[in-house]
Amino acid sequence: MEKGKAMARRWAVDFSDSSSSSHPTVADPPGFARSAPDLDETSGSRQKKDAEAAWKAQKAWEVAQAPFKNLLMMGFMMWMAGNTVHLFSMGITFSALWQPISALRSVGKVFEPYKDPKVDLNAPRLLFIALNLGGLLLGMWKLNTLGLLPTHASDWVFSLPPAKEVEFAGGGSPFY
């Protein structure tokens, strides 16, 4: 989903930014003078920039909230899967664990398109991380309800070999 939105803005040529700051060494061409009439244009571009920043911020929030829907859907699926260990419930649980993890790994990339000096991406980022962690917790909880987390003593002792015996007694009924 995030990917789809990122696709829409895979590239952008910024015609508006023609400031000298980008090319400080290159001189203006002869006969070209930066003058007042340009100011109008720059104010227009600033407006445009603001609009775009607002749009980016909005989009970033949207992206950050996306896992919430996911979470709901996952919860429903888990409820559907039941509490017994079988292929379906295992698949659901592992995908529920895998999705947040992969999303968390790609946090940087997800918010890349909305990078803007004017947009504060930290808040959406935090929300995104929090929601994914929530998803992860949900997955863990499911794993536990399936009995696949080693939280019981039985999980730690089931493969313990029997203790060695110090003594040995042999014998039986003698031959007659």
Place this chain on the structure above:
Amino acid sequence: MEARFLLGFLLLLSLSSFAFAIYEDQVGLADWHKRYIGKVKHAVFHTQKTGRRRVVVSTEENAIASLDLRTGDILWRHVLGKNDAVDQIGLSLGKYVLTLSSQGSVLRAWNLPDGQMVWETDLQISNPSNSFLHALGNVKSGRDSLSLVCNGGSIRAVSSIDGLVVWKKDLSVDGLKLKHVFQPPESDTIYAIGFIDSSLIALYHINAKTGELLKHATQASSVDLSSEISAISSDSLVALDTSRSNLLLIKFMAGTITNHKLPLSDIVQDFSGLAELIPTKSNDIFVVKTPSNVAFIKVKGDNEIELIGKADEAGIVSDSLTLSEEEQAFAVVHHSNNAISFQVRINGREALTEGIKIEDHRGHVKRVFLNNYVRTDKSHGFRALIVMEDESLLLMQQGEVVWSREDGLASISDAVVAELPVEKEGGVSVVEVEHTLLEWLKGHMLKLKGTLMLSTPDDMAAIQAMHLKSTERNKMTRDHNGFRKLIIVLTRSGKVYALHTGDGRIVWAHLLTPLLQSESCPSPSVLTLRNWRVPHRKALQENPSILLVGRCGAGPESHGFLFIVDSYSGKVLETQILDHSIAEVVPLPLADSSEQKLHLVIDDKLNAHLYPRGSDALEVFVREMANMYYYKVENAKEVIKGYAFKKGCSTGSSAYCFGTRELWSVVFPSDSERIVAAARRKINEVVHTQAKIMTNQDVMYKYISKNILFVATVSPKAAGGIGSAAPDEAWLVAYLIDTVTGRILHRVTHQGAQGPVHAVVSENWVVYHYFNLRAHRYEMTVIEIYDQSRADNKDVMKLVLGKHNLTAPITSYSRPEIATKSQSYFFTHSVKAIAVTTTARGITSKQILIGTIGDQVLALDKRYLDPRRTANPSQEEKEEGIIPLTDTLPIIPQSYVTHTRQVGDLRGIMSFPANLESTTHVFSYGIDLFYTRIAPSRTYDSLTDEFSYVLLLITVVVLIVAILVTWAMSQKKDLQEKWR
């Protein structure tokens, strides 16, 4: 987690395999069944011109069988009960086999061609003693012929057609023992001769049709009579006196008895010692066997006797065989080294002598049965059935062994398992590989056809044949799965056989006791066999070997001997006659540097002798001596005693001899308890885990100890058979005793229960089988033992960090607290033997192998014997596989390990692990042998034989092709896309 996963997986599998069986065409793939008859004691030939030539035999194992004389195959066989020993067999009317059994009280007739029982008569004999059967050929009442059974002083005439007792005559004379019955030809009178109290000879004339006593006479004998007689003609017989040096010739004519004493030294020149009369039925000739020779003696006229032939060496003499009116044939067989000389004497004169080479592992000749046939030139040819010392049966004809049967295997007393040699590297040619590959492909194509149901009946037969002759299973090398092993068995005769698990063939066989026979060891007999060396780590280049322990005489004081035998070849590596007796052999869980297992031989003075003799063995033992104990169950005294070892023994100063010190004793009150059964865990059983996990994730710790002894006692009144005691007088007490400290861990009393008790101990549980007098049914009880003193080890954090003492060595002296869980169930069958499956790592769930009264082996899941079973298990418990409680254990016909086969007179079941964890070998023995492999939780760790590799291969190929095609197509499409 992974293991948990595995457990869940196992559970799923085990749930799906509530009952499983094999398909009809899988019979004989992994299993084999061998039929034997046992040591032959009587033989009757049936060699009519028409029909199959056969010999009917009865054996010490109480079997009656008809063997094909050409091949030695069993045509039919019946195994009578344990207490139904066959006394005599005979033919009647040319179509029935008569058997007299149970000390002359049961007479049965069997149809000769197919072995069906025609009739059975209980003769209701009050005091069974030595009876004999006399089939009268010519007492004809209509088409019937009578058989006479004499027992002490009574005679019964039984109709051969329907088994009805036609008449019965009780002569009612105290001390009368009838010895011989005969009927002169064309006469209705039967003469019965008997001895009264070894001093009087009595003669009775009886009407053959009515049993009426016509006349009787008695006469005092001039010597004390022994019970050995030989009937030599219609009116005379020869008896031996109690000093065994005089003969008495008894004649009875026209109602009078004459007897005449003849000292044996007059007849046989160099006579000394004790003579033996060989029972014969012949005309005027009898055979006396003395320690130095065999004499053939002919009676001439009145009281004249003449020595007509002598066989110099004391040989084995057969019964006489009547060739014609005048001619009597005997077979005399001598044994020397690895050849036997077979001599036929007609009227005492040598008629035929043949020397026959014989394998030296068969020992001496024990019995001979002679039979003749008429050659094309009308001369007589002879064949003989020979029973050897190892109880094998040979048929000899024209100087060679026509067939031989290894019937010693019908009396296995002990068995161990040994590995086969490791396969040598290399040596497989390319041609061979190609050939096998082709065969392999062909085989799988056939199998594929079979699975797709396209195969013709011919193909089916080919598949079956392929299954059966698969060479893989019969190789003489070790395999990866551990399916090929050697089962080394010891038989009653002391012969050791190595059987291949693939097809049950005999790899090697040796009769070792003759090697020892000497003055210092007069009558060696082997008691038991043990694994001596099981190389696995250090001594892989050494061959595994077997220890055979025996004693030189009959009494418990007689000296013992040891044999160490190579398991691969049966070669004797070491022989040792010990200077002490053998009361018990205790294998220790210790081994010396060359992987020889340490054994303690306990003698009758309770000294312990360490074997092998070697300084490092001694060192290993002395280091561990403080922790070694010995216990002794004295069934006769109702005592169990425990001992510790100490240095220095009472009889000698050998460094390998240790004394014992009594530590404890458990004395059962003899007026209320009798020991009837004792069982302990197998010393080499592997247990995978010490924890038992409950449904609610709770943990219980199993009390796993090798030193638990299960002992069952019953009240003295209930020690007899079922029905000997009323329910109020019968009780059964089950004990669990720690054999190190003598502590009674658990004791439970079953009121109104009695033996026979069969028990098996494994891991932390005991299962035992007994009879419940109140319910009139057999019952099985399971006791599971848990260690209460470790029950608090439940803190997850501590367990995660490894701060627990669960793997610390435990000692019996710490007096662990025990908790038991127990449950009882009814069981339909009585039980002959009981065992439990053992696997390589102890992960696979267990099955209890029960030898049923029908001589089959039933595999009962341990889950049926689970004390946690309740009538209404919760959902979780059901998921875990707990079966709802029922009062009776189910017997599922598919779970018979032996499928349709029977192991006649089943005596033992043995289970030993394969390398594959899921699979275990099961070997059961009685008169027959049956071997199979079973997988109690199915073969979860390997693909089964039916797995279609071809189908898999085809699928893989199809998938690859599909991938390639789609890849090419997508490439093309991409290109087109780009050009657009």
